[in-house]
Amino acid sequence: MNSERNIKISDFTYELPDERIAKYPLPQRDKSKLLTWQNRAIAEDIFENCTGYLPENAQLVFNNTRVIHARLFFRKETGAKIEIFCLEPVEPGDYQIAFQQTEEVTWKCMVGNSKKWKEGLLSHKFEFEGKSIEMTAAKIAQEGNSFHIRFVWNRGLHFSEIIEHIGQLPIPPYLNRETEESDEETYQTVYAKIDGSVAAPTAGLHFTDAVLGKLKTKNIATREITLHVGAGTFQPVKSETIDGHTMHHEQVEISIDILRSFLEDPENIIAVGTTSVRSIESLYWIGLQLEEKRFDPFHPEVKQWEPYENTAGISIEKALQNIIYFLAENGEKAIRFSTQIIILPGYDFKLIRGMFTNFHQPQSTLLLLISAFLGQDWKRVYDFALANGFRFLSYGDSNLYLK
Incomplete structure (x- = not known):
């Protein structure tokens, strides 16, 4: 050993x-x-x-x-931009059940600029098929360098539809470039x-x-x-x-x-x-x-x-x-x-x-x-x-x- x-x-x-x-x-x-x-x-x-x-x-x-669109971007009330990187579902813990949720879900995530987000809700507002939708994110627990984030939204969309629409496909960090349309x-x-x-x-x-x-x-x-x-x-x-x-x-x-x-x-x-x-x-x-x-x-x-x-x-x-x-x-x-x-x-x-x-x-x-x-x-x-x-x-x- x-x-x-x-x-x-x-x-x-x-x-x-x-x-x-x-x-x-x-x-x-x-x-x-x-x-x-x-x-x-x-x-x-x-x-x-x-x-x-x-x-x-x-x-x-x-x-x-x-590969899912795991990179999500939110705003604080001050306007500061915070990146949330979804790692795996927590509640519910099954991937496919989590993707089918229509109101709220909790994921284990990494948070960029986490020091700038000590408390309060983050918000992301967007249009989807003519509907105005708002998703909020709240920190509910910390696990090592990661956080449990509760996402809540209106209009009954599946979580999979939301991240596909507003999220970004993550490419490896060592490529040292932004995700491009071809990467999809x-x-x-x-x-x-x-x-x-x-x-x-x-x-x-x-x-x-x-x-x-x-x-x-x-x-x-x-x-x-x-x-x-x-x-x-x-x-x-x-x-x-x-x-x-x-x-x-x-x-x-x-x-x-x-x-x-x-x-x-x-x-x-x-x-x-x-x-x-x-x-x-x-x-x-x-x-x-x-x-x-x-x-x-x-x-x-x-x-x-x-x-x-x-x-x-x-x-x-x-x-x-x-x-x-x-x-x-x-x-x-x-x-x-x-x-x-x-x-x-x-x-x-x-x-x-x-x-x-x-x-x-x-x-x-x-x-x-x-x-x-x-x-x-x-x-x-x-x-x-x-x-x-x-x-x-x-x-x-x-x-x-x-x-």
Whole structure:
């Protein structure tokens, strides 16, 4: 356990010149470069050819979350502008129920210029389909650096309609630019369906309908899960060792049908993105909790250090069977839980045999996840990418890693 907690984040850095950060995507998603890593061999191709590297019995797992207009702007009575960044629903706590509210809702939020808003209501007045609408925001609690904000409005609109109308799509802070109209399309995957994320699952941005068609032609199975990506994905590691870093929680939903498909063939699961990796790997630990009768159905979660504190083990098949049995017994169609899992060098991957991903920031938890999968080869991969003109971060080029 100590070896994982004592990992120094300074060992996971590299020089990333600003000009190598892709500020915008390529005009065609699937024309991005593709770096492949298989049996330690590194090669370069174009993303539209990715299907040629996938085994025919692969199960490709996509995160179908959709980025919401999470940035809202309000005014104080003095006229001061305050930004509220919606992170996740609190009351009601279910995303889809929260989006359907027509009078009030409470969200956990980050607040810009929070020192200028010590008390009182904020207001945002706007027109919607000829109706004059006012929404107010009130601080009702503080949680660390975040706040619980109660939004109240008139006219019976759904909360989802309001934020879509008045909110702004959040793009990554390291792009150092304002959101533009083009981001409305390019910062969503073509298969995005379920509202809830405040950041895109960027490995999926390269996929087009044409590439998805090629997968079908090759009879590669495609599965969809949902993990709502939180702002914590951009949270830098500020502690010297990873022991001092607190991972963010993210909400996951995986259907019983997907679990059954995993159980039928757990050997060829390839994740599209680190969000899918964290979701799928978390399943093993949920299954182990059920085995050890310590699963909390009211607050199901995988905690940050659980994989490193629990030396007990069961088979992958048994873990999946436990979840399927639990769902069937309770008449549920999907497992819903929160994951805080951190995947570090030394982690023993349970279900993932390969992954698509982008290039990640130096000294980030996502780079640690990559190094857990590649070992020290992560340095060779990133050196190759820097030497061969690859574009980095959210709008950058793609990688495919296969064990």
